[in-house]
Amino acid sequence: MPEQRIVSPEFMFNEAAREEQFITGSEAVREAIKRANVDMAISYPITPQSESMHLVGDIYAEGYIKEYYRGENEFAVMSSVAGAAMGGVRVFTATGGPGTMRALEMFPTWAGARLPIVCAFFTRGINSPLTIQPDTIEMAHLLDTGMIMLHAEDAQDLYDMILKAFIIAEQTEVHLPVGVFADGFFVTHTRDKVRVCPVDIKLPAYLPYSAPVPVMDMENVPIRQMRDPFVMKSNYVSYAAHASWQQEVMAAAERARPFIHKYLGGLVEVENPAADILLLAGGTAVCQSREAMVMAREEGIEVGLIKLKSVRPFPGDELRALTAKAKAVIVPEFNRVGWLSREVRNVVEHPDRIVAGPRVFGGMTMPPDLIMAEIRRYARE
Amino acid sequence: MSKQMLKMTSAFADVMPAEYAELVQSGPFGKGYGVADLGSFKELIEEHPLCAGCGLALAMRLIMASLPTPEDTVVVGSTGCSSLAFPQIALHNIHSLFGNQNAVASGLKRALKLRFPDKHKDVLVIAGDGATADIGLDMVMHSWFRGENIATIMLDNEAYANTGGQESGMSPEGCVLNMAPTGKKFKKIALPEIAREAGCAYVASVTPVQPRKLEKAVRRAILVAREVGPTYLQIFVPCPTNYKFKPQETLAKAKQKEKDQTYPLREFITPEAQAFLSALEGGRKHD
Amino acid sequence: MSQYRVMAGPEGYLPPAAACQGVTLPEVGWALVEGRHVPEQEALSAIVDKLLNAKRPFFFPGPNLLWEWKEGVAAKANALRKLADTAGARVIPMPDYRPKYPMINPAIEINPNHPNLTIWHNKIDVCVFAGVHCHYANVALKIIRGGTDCYTIAICGEAGHEDANISLRNAGIPQIEALTAMVAERRRLS
Numbered sequence: 111m112p113e114q115r116i117v118s119p120e121f122m123f124n125e126a127a128r129e130e131q132f133i134t135g136s137e138a139v140r141e142a143i144k145r146a147n148v149d150m151a152i153s154y155p156i157t158p159q160s161e162s163m164h165l166v167g168d169i170y171a172e173g174y175i176k177e178y179y180r181g182e183n184e185f186a187v188m189s190s191v192a193g194a195a196m197g198g199v200r201v202f203t204a205t206g207g208p209g210t211m212r213a214l215e216m217f218p219t220w221a222g223a224r225l226p227i228v229c230a231f232f233t234r235g236i237n238s239p240l241t242i243q244p245d246t247i248e249m250a251h252l253l254d255t256g257m258i259m260l261h262a263e264d265a266q267d268l269y270d271m272i273l274k275a276f277i278i279a280e281q282t283e284v285h286l287p288v289g290v291f292a293d294g295f296f297v298t299h300t301r302d303k304v305r306v307c308p309v310d311i312k313l314p315a316y317l318p319y320s321a322p323v324p325v326m327d328m329e330n331v332p333i334r335q336m337r338d339p340f341v342m343k344s345n346y347v348s349y350a351a352h353a354s355w356q357q358e359v360m361a362a363a364e365r366a367r368p369f370i371h372k373y374l375g376g377l378v379e380v381e382n383p384a385a386d387i388l389l390l391a392g393g394t395a396v397c398q399s400r401e402a403m404v405m406a407r408e409e410g411i412e413v414g415l416i417k418l419k420s421v422r423p424f425p426g427d428e429l430r431a432l433t434a435k436a437k438a439v440i441v442p443e444f445n446r447v448g449w450l451s452r453e454v455r456n457v458v459e460h461p462d463r464i465v466a467g468p469r470v471f472g473g474m475t476m477p478p479d480l481i482m483a484e485i486r487r488y489a490r491e
Numbered sequence: 492m493s494k495q496m497l498k499m500t501s502a503f504a505d506v507m508p509a510e511y512a513e514l515v516q517s518g519p520f521g522k523g524y525g526v527a528d529l530g531s532f533k534e535l536i537e538e539h540p541l542c543a544g545c546g547l548a549l550a551m552r553l554i555m556a557s558l559p560t561p562e563d564t565v566v567v568g569s570t571g572c573s574s575l576a577f578p579q580i581a582l583h584n585i586h587s588l589f590g591n592q593n594a595v596a597s598g599l600k601r602a603l604k605l606r607f608p609d610k611h612k613d614v615l616v617i618a619g620d621g622a623t624a625d626i627g628l629d630m631v632m633h634s635w636f637r638g639e640n641i642a643t644i645m646l647d648n649e650a651y652a653n654t655g656g657q658e659s660g661m662s663p664e665g666c667v668l669n670m671a672p673t674g675k676k677f678k679k680i681a682l683p684e685i686a687r688e689a690g691c692a693y694v695a696s697v698t699p700v701q702p703r704k705l706e707k708a709v710r711r712a713i714l715v716a717r718e719v720g721p722t723y724l725q726i727f728v729p730c731p732t733n734y735k736f737k738p739q740e741t742l743a744k745a746k747q748k749e750k751d752q753t754y755p756l757r758e759f760i761t762p763e764a765q766a767f768l769s770a771l772e773g774g775r776k777h778d
Numbered sequence: 779m780s781q782y783r784v785m786a787g788p789e790g791y792l793p794p795a796a797a798c799q800g801v802t803l804p805e806v807g808w809a810l811v812e813g814r815h816v817p818e819q820e821a822l823s824a825i826v827d828k829l830l831n832a833k834r835p836f837f838f839p840g841p842n843l844l845w846e847w848k849e850g851v852a853a854k855a856n857a858l859r860k861l862a863d864t865a866g867a868r869v870i871p872m873p874d875y876r877p878k879y880p881m882i883n884p885a886i887e888i889n890p891n892h893p894n895l896t897i898w899h900n901k902i903d904v905c906v907f908a909g910v911h912c913h914y915a916n917v918a919l920k921i922i923r924g925g926t927d928c929y930t931i932a933i934c935g936e937a938g939h940e941d942a943n944i945s946l947r948n949a950g951i952p953q954i955e956a957l958t959a960m961v962a963e964r965r966r967l968s
Contacts, residue, residue, distance in 0.1 A: 149605055152598065177601050181594065182633040189591035189630070190598030193567065196585055197602030215588055224913055282912060283803060283937040318606075319848075322912035322936070324841075326565050326583040327603060327612065328492045330848075332841035332874035333514075334537070336568075337585050339578040339877055347877045347891040353792055354920040358913060361797035361940070368802065498846045502855035503839050506869045508886050540879045578876040 243473025544738020
């Protein structure tokens, strides 16, 4: 068993000294979980997520996690993770692409059952046809599951967000699953500089009785407790009971906002917000946007950047304010449907200013030139 | 379960509903009651909305009365008729979705083992035939392959009863049911045999006709799961509503199928489980 | 977003969750009164006002205060009962959260799946929740605000409840005893 002492989340995130490592996103997952005081992890192979969970298995063998096994399919793994969470332990798992789709019924189940599970999603294309390469379309399918969704730009974000996800998820008034999303391959398989805190510290343990619902262990009350029964309009149950439960799940995500501010520094990050032309993106589209900003500056065009860190809850108020004076808001995305530009159009004034693209998908890279083309077009107008 | 959990606070004991006072005074927690004591103690099931003559409801009451340590038992159920009774049961229980009950139970069991390493926390799966043999078959079998310390009980009414009586894998061949208008085209799944081959240490198939026999099977399934390996118990629970016979005929139906072997009773015990059971039951008379 | 006020209902068919209308939970030492953050002392005063002016006030203790399942529960339960008695309020428990068949007995219990039955049956105009798991308290509070005109007060040991008309947070024996003292004092003076 490795020697680790428990520190407060604030100490770990803000004060602890950090050392720079040159590691892949998968290795960043390992480093995060090593320090996260996770009780149990359950895995299932799917590219590009497998390496992350191999490494989580390796650190289980080293004693950083108390229980780990490989399940038989993603729906089974996400079910087992739910059972473990209901039993009162801190759990971690990961999936992506078709794996996400396989397990899809479990995600609204996790949210409705108020389970503070942290799941990493390494996004990849959805069949048919098959591609193992990056695509963020699965995030569109998860937007209304009730899960909290954080989008990592790079391996540093991935490391930080996984650790912070546990703390945000486990707040009594939140107590929801958190998905930490990162683009497959671009993040998981490339090496990057990641600053990590010492390995001899770890987060405080999960306190199961701080949950807003009873724990399934026959050690807390009430005894007549089923998680979760049929709650259906009938003579016996109010027509509003199921609806009110759904509303409570939405409310719980709203309550995560102050914690996302506290631990992540906000739902968005901004650079040069006064510019006429803004780039708005999440994930590695942010990296490409940064490249485009440099190119634009060389051509004398001032461009701002809004990096979206939290997709759910969605930073509606922030985006409305930040985009109020912009001439154009360009939303580059790694998916066919433009789910992010749809979300943005929904909240801003004069949504005709939102440029829904450029978009690439099915594993394509996004050359910054594509973004530059949009920037030049709107700079000219 | 700590004894304190069954102690009402004196501040509010005077306003607690009778069902809870009864649970405290004459409930089965920590008392070691069995089926023979039925009628003399407060059962775990407070009420249920299941049909008159429901074989499943009878089996549930008998199972609950047979639990070796109800005070430290958590059940994982699945969608179906039984999930309408489970909210009313004085045990912590989880409604999985449908078919994933053994996966949920696997995670739960391992979590409870971590949190309570010095205590027995029995995790019991109770689900219908649709949930166990059809939609959940792969997850049920993988929990057996992995050797999870879980007892799986199937309440076999040979149909998807809760959704209006559709054919399930456990329906007999030739039987006319919804979605099988010209009769089921393949044989009833031999799940006890599959369980034996899949690594279960104890397997049995029973009916509620002989309550003491059912009790013995339940206890064996749970105790062997505690110490030896996964167990599977299949209980035939006729459904008057979907098989269209009178509610008062339920037990007669079960008795008939036992007698003519159309619902063959059997028991498979591995040598390791047998050694464990002999040590446990040795010297004590059971019928 | 304009300020959403969390007033007593009936708000209608399906009132929104207050948290989705911009109402946020207060910091420690603060409380919520009708959707606004106020210093805890002000909320304590408001609670006393409501209790003393209520025609039919009721307390709804939940499982966390009905069973001595861990250290400290008995003392907190005693303090809450004393408050109810001092305020002249009756007590109906929420013994569990399960959907009951055929229906609950609204004279003797309240349940988060149909709390309005208990409110209507007993003609409750002011109620106090304590010791209920937060998720179920929130579900109950919304249904009450939707379909009844009952004023709701939550004495919450965790982060508080936006859907209650008045909510304390991190409330324990000190707050409960302070309320009891204030109620007793006002009664003495009146």
